[in-house]
Amino acid sequence: MTQAQYQVTGMTCGHCEASVRSEVTKIDGVQEVQVSAASGVLTVTSATEIADEIVLAAVDEAGYSAVRA
């Protein structure tokens, strides 16, 4: 099991969290997604490591931008 943290910019509310969670959850291999609009922290748990590019693309798809923390 591996965890990766990202810092997301621009989330302001629960709807924003839900949008990010929805897109990141679609990634193959993702087991758990934790996301907080208050802190901007996105934590992705997966069985094997997922390329940052894939996670960042999912966040972009949701309408936000992120960097690996």
Add this chain to the structure above:
Amino acid sequence: MTQAQYQVTGMTCGHCEASVRSEVTKIDGVQEVQVSAASGVLTVTSATEIADEIVLAAVDEAGYSAVRA
């Protein structure tokens, strides 16, 4: 045609605007809904006057609170 303005508290983003718009649009007789997260202003256009209680209940249903402006 009549227009009524309300001041909504707690909207932070476009998703919030969409939630309010969706609920208020469901009200019988509503012709147009304008809503801004930035200003909090909700403007409801209808053929005949709609009771404030009905609009405020719809905003509450979306998860926000409002007062007649």
